[in-house]
Structures are given as C-alpha cells and as structure tokens.
Amino acid sequence: MKVLVIHDREKVSEEISDVIKSVCENPSIIFANDGVTARNCLEGDHYDLCILDLTLPHVKGRSANSDFHVAESLLEEMLLSTKILVPNSIVGITADLDALRAVQNNIGPHLMAIIEERDGTDWKKQLSDRIEYVKNCTSSRANALLTKYDFDVLIFTALDKELSPYKNLFEITDHPHFDGVKQFVFYDKKNELRKGACFSIGRAGQASAASEAQGFLAQLRPRLAIMTGFCGGIPNKTDLGSILFAEMSIDWDFGKWKPNDEMAKLYSRPEPISIRNTKIHRIARDFEENGVRDKVFLAGNLVSLSNKEISSPSIQLVPFASGSAVIGDLHVVDSIKSINDNIVGVDMESYGFYYACNYPHAAKPEFVCIKSVADACGPEKDDRLHAACCYSSAYVAKEIITEKWDF
Secondary structure: OOEEEOOHHHHHHHHHHHHHHHOOOEEEEEEEHHHHHHHHHHHHOOOOEEEEOOOOOEOOOOOOOOOOHHHHHHHHHHOOOOOOOOOEEEEEEEEHHHHHHHHHHHHHHHEEEEOOOOOOOOOHHHHHHHHHHHHHHHHHHHHHHHHHHOOOEEEEEEHHHHHOHHHOOOOOEEEOOOOEEEEEEOOOOOOOOOEEEEEEOOOOOOOHHHHHHHHHHHOOOOOEEEEEEEEOOOOOOOOOOOEEEEEEOOOOOOOOEEEEOOOOEEEOOOOOOOOOOOOHHHHHHHHHHOOOOHHHHHHHHHHHHHHOOOOOOOOEEEEEEOOOOOOOOOHHHHHHHHHOOOOOOOEOOHHHHHHHHHHHOOOOEEEEEEEEEEEEOOOOOOOOOOOHHHHHHHHHHHHHHHHHOOO
C-alpha cells in the first residue's frame, strides 16, 4: 500500500510511520513536511491513503497556520484540480483543538476521518483502525480488477474505416475519461440495457493491437471483446466478402530465418491461440450453420456498398494466419499453408488481439476476431470492398451482442 504522510513535525511523522508498518506489510511511505512539498507529491503520484496534518505550514520553517488555511487549500486542490491525483482516502490529523473544531464544520465532510493527535488519547489506535480499513479496501479493489467486469462489450478495430460502421449501428458518444474511446448503450436478447465501448487503434500491426488491447482491457474490463474489420483470404479457400470467425490465430511469422543455397528460409515456430470450447465459439458455429438472422437486410446493404459484387456472403469458422505484413507473394502463401492447411483468413492484428485477451492484466474476457475477406492473398490488391467488409463484420458483431450473447 502506498501512503503519503503530510506532517511538519518529524517525531509525529515517525510515529505515524510506525503505525502504518504495524498494519501493512512492506508499505511504501512518502513524507512531506509542508504544503509545497505535499502538492508536488500529489501531482507526481497516486496514493492509497493520505494522512494530512491540518495545521501544516505552507513552507517548512515558517510558523504553522492554526486556521488550517494551507490544509484547506490543499484539500480544495485535491477535489478540484486536474493536476493533482486524488488519494483513495484522506485522514486528517491535528493536535490543535481550534483547528479540529473548525475543520469539522468546513472540510471535515471531505475527509475519511479526523483524528485528535494528543498525548493521553488513543489516536494511534484510531489511526490504525482507519489504515486497516483502507488496506482492506485496497485489497478488495485490486481483487475486483482481476475478477469483476465493468463494460459488457469492448469492440476493437485496427483502422478508422473499420470502426466507421458502428456510428450507424449504435448511438456513439465520446468516453469522458479515455481519449479516442467511444461508448454506447444497447439492449441484449433479454431486453436488458447494457453498456459497450469501441476503439480504433489507428494503424495495422500486431504490436499496436496487443498494446492497445492490453491497456483498454485493464481499464474497461469487458465481459466480451470483439475485433472486426477486413482481411485477406487464402485463394480457393474462401470467397470475396465471406465473413470469417477466427477459430484460432496463428503467428505464422514467429520463428527463425536460416540461410540456404538460394535465399533465407523462415522456420516457423508458431504458438496458436484458440477460442475453442468457449461460449463465443458455440455462437460462431451457429452463425456458420445458420447465417445472420436478417439475411435480406444484410444483403441489401452489401449490394450497395460493394457495387453489387457481394450479396450473400458465407460465414466460416476458420484458422487465421496473423503476421507483420500484407501478403502479396504466392510463395509466402504456400509457406503459410504449410503450417496449417486449414488456414483461410490472413491479417495483421488477430494474434496480438488474442494474445492480449488470453493473457490480460485484469478480468479475462471471452474474445473473438471477425473479419470479412476484402481480397485474395496475392499480388492483386485494392480497397474496393473495404467498406462492405467493414460493415458486414460489424453487423455480425452487433447481432452477437444484441441477439446471441447471454450476459
């Protein structure tokens, strides 16, 4: 537990430190002996507990203000300033009875407790009890981060164009605390109101997908994480416009390059991550067998977005090959197929996304990547089907959370 002790008398600070150490194992205790130093500490770090002397001097060496103006000003900054990181709990302490009475009528309601620190009182016991409570709260909060969910669903895309369809599928607003994150509400299959968030990373690639996903999974703690967008397809394994669920993601270009007579050769050593034997896998199998609920509606939108090139896309539950670059060479395609002949989808983000979801630093979500085939892996590439593929994968994601998923 991290504690900031703000007190101008060294002896009392040491006594407070002893009380903290008697309650907490290996606490991190930071000391400040005036208002200026305390403000710098609060701007520079976040604390589980702040123990604040209510007759603190503005600068050490000058007489303390018995009218508690320095402590009052500091507390006001904690509550109002965006520069200060507000501690989880604040305990006021003073030996000045006048300050004690004044504080109880002014800033007292904003403090967890106010303790009279005088000889002959049980102030150390009172402080110990408060520290014990804060310690338990801190432990419960840490446990909640690992076991409890906040958002119902979090949707990721690599590119802004892949996130664009959600602006029409949901009423999206900016998240008040996380720059770039959008939030929305929706009704699930039981007609219960749920909350979701979505985020576009802004670039393709494994590293960015893993990094951003790991961060927002820890911050937003969703029950279900979904990545959507477009991908490449292995020739003769799928059709343009097909909607692919990544049953597993294979990091095909993880391994070792070794020289041979003509050119270096990649000896791949992938470590696939699978969604088999999960609830989302069962839902994906249902989609593969039965398709979307409103096929006519989806077809109408896809015909328009694809200039009649896509109308009734198939849905497949297949392995993905996920690597660091777009595949435009058929020799590389053959190399990928040699790893797993069932690979159908090829992208640059699903493995990073699956890795972050499978090894989170918070409550573990179920997760799935859904991407639609915008082109065949090979030399011929263009973006004519990007809009249609972004829409179809997003449409399936919406149907999952509003009609299929049991939250």
